[in-house]
Amino acid sequence: MKHFLILCLIILPLASVSGQASREITGRILNSTTKDPVPYANVYNKTLEKGTISNLDGYFRVPVKDIRDSVMVIYIGYQTQRIALGPQDTYTIYLEESVQLLNEIVVRPKDNSYLADLLSRCRNNDSDFRSTAKAYYELKTYKDFHQIELEEGYYNADIQGYALNSLTLKAGRLALQPYENRLFASLESSRAITMMRLMNKSNYFPDNPMNLTKGEIKKHYYLDLDKKYLSNEADSIYVIDYQPKDTFGLFFSGKIWVNASDNRLIKINLKCPACRRHPFIPLFHTDSIANVSFDITMTFSTQDQEMAFNHIDFTYTVDYKSRTREQQKLNYSIQTEAILYVYDFHHTFYIPSLDMRVSELDDYRKLNAMPYNEFFWAYHDEYKLNDNRNSNELYFNDPESITNRSIFTSNVILKSKLFERPFVTWSNDRVFFKEISSDTMKGPSLGEVNADKYNLEVRHFVDINTYHDSTDVLTATIFDPYESYYHLPIDNKANCFINIYFDLCEIERLKLESDIRAALPNMDRVQEVYNQFEDRLEKQKYEYLKAVDRGINEEEMIKWNTYVKANLDIDNIALFKPYSQQ
Secondary structure (H helix, E strand, C coil): CCCCCCCCEEEECCCCCCCCCCEEEEEEEEECCCCCECCCCEEEECCCCEEEECCCCCEEEEEECCCCCCEEEECCCECCEECCCCCCCEEEEEECECCECCCCCCCCCCCCHHHHHHHHHHHHCCCCCEEEEEEEEEEEEEECCEEEEEEEEEEEEEEECCEEEEEEEEEEEEEECCECCECCCCCCHHHHHHHCCCCCCCCCCCECHHHCCHHHHHHHEEEEEEEEEECCCCCEEEEEEEEECCCCCCECEEEEEEECCCCEEEEEEEEECCCCCCCCCCCCCCCEEEEEEEEEEEEEEEECCEEEEEEEEEEEEEEEEECCCCCCCEEEEEEEEEEEEEEECCCCCCCCECCCCHHHCCHHHHHHHCCCCHHHHHHCCCCCCCCCCCHHHHHHCCCCCEECCCCCCCCCCCCCCCCCCCCEECCCCCCCCCCCCCCCCCCCCCCCCCCCCEECCEEEEEEEEEECCEEEEEEEEEECCCCCEECCCCCHHHHHHHHHHHHHHHHHHHHHHHHHHHHCCCHHHHHHHHHHHHHHHHHHHHHHHHHHCCCCCHHHHHHHHHHHHHHHCCCHHHHHCCCCCC
16 A cells, blocks of 8 residues: 655635735734743734734734724634734734633533544534635744755645545745755655545544544543533534543544534544554655654634635654664654645635646655746735744745755755656756656557657646736746657657757747737636647647658758747757768
């Protein structure tokens, strides 16, 4: 059964975007009694329909228009509070815990069967809600309090009741910093979150009360009513502490927040200090994993009168034994903190066109396949997990960081590319085919033209973003190494043939980008332009492949080379000299 190497990740909820803010306010959210920070509290400006959540230090930053804005602070288990806006820009918010119910009429039997019954009713009262929403994701990894990884992204999230079904990447960025000349990468972090199905048993995570039957709950867990209180809607909320009878890493422990008035789950914490089931494997065969611990919290919110996934903070620690077969063995304890937050059920992102099975790729290869979008990261202002130092920007732009601008090329740490077969974005540099890897996937046939001897897959990336009355169009021509193959001798003639093919795709991209800019802002017309481009490109590729016969037809190669030189100022025949020795 396949396992995945991942590090922690997080999700954040937001609201729809409307109105313009004239300034931002910042602050910290603290527990009024203990004065401890309250992390992941929802701070929402109802007037502007914009929001954020507090970070681990309780810090937040949210836009406001004027002092009449209605800015609310919401956190499960605490009383909702409205921020009284004034002329200042900084606020300290003290949240009061919800008032505990002492004399609610409940007949408590001597055992905890009524709690098992309540959890079972919540599980059976599944939500019919289904929608797509925007989501923000952030992952940070640490070794000895030193940050060694940042991954940040925006997605369209497919939500089905309590479950996060899938994530479709809009834009992402990552940064790594070496620790003792080694890099630690969370290759499958977002997939790990979608694998976390609360109501279903899994081979990758310990069991919890919500994926067990009532009989199984009573068999495997000690349940205790920790407290009960009234929600802002006057519903009775039970906080149930659950502890496994088996403490050997097959069951989660934690607390569950349940709306006892309507049998709905609103929050769950899942902990396991030594998991026997987890989705991690070491990246290198010389490493092994000694222990994995989890601390996961999931929250849910009401959408269209049904419960829906809202957010997950996903913290875990992996203890590695490195270079176990070498004389100088090293042990590492790596902690990852991630959050994924769904924030807008009314709008979705325009997802870049890429025409490839990116869902089958790990997070890093997805980012390799997509060009870094400078415009998006500079102007996108909907939602993020803020802090008072803009630490993500600082870390990403730190000279010590290897980012997705450079991580897929040679660098001082790796001395070579991170992956054997990275996607190649078109440039004046030439591409060269080498020996075929044994796991190369065969792509679709081009009929009689290649007779299954080769396949050249080139993708076109198209993304369109509008912020602050400016629209940016980002396109790229990308060679897909996973769908391309060449089962014939590689020589100068073959490399010349392949590069002219790549160049023809780039010429069509330039025409496409020009046509898209002319069609904006009419998105229907943009789609027509893209459809016409696809038809035109397929016809041209077929004509080229049939005419040049893998570069054997010198006369036709010269014609197509002349066309490329006129449009891109690149003379492939002069560079490769495919016919000089004939």
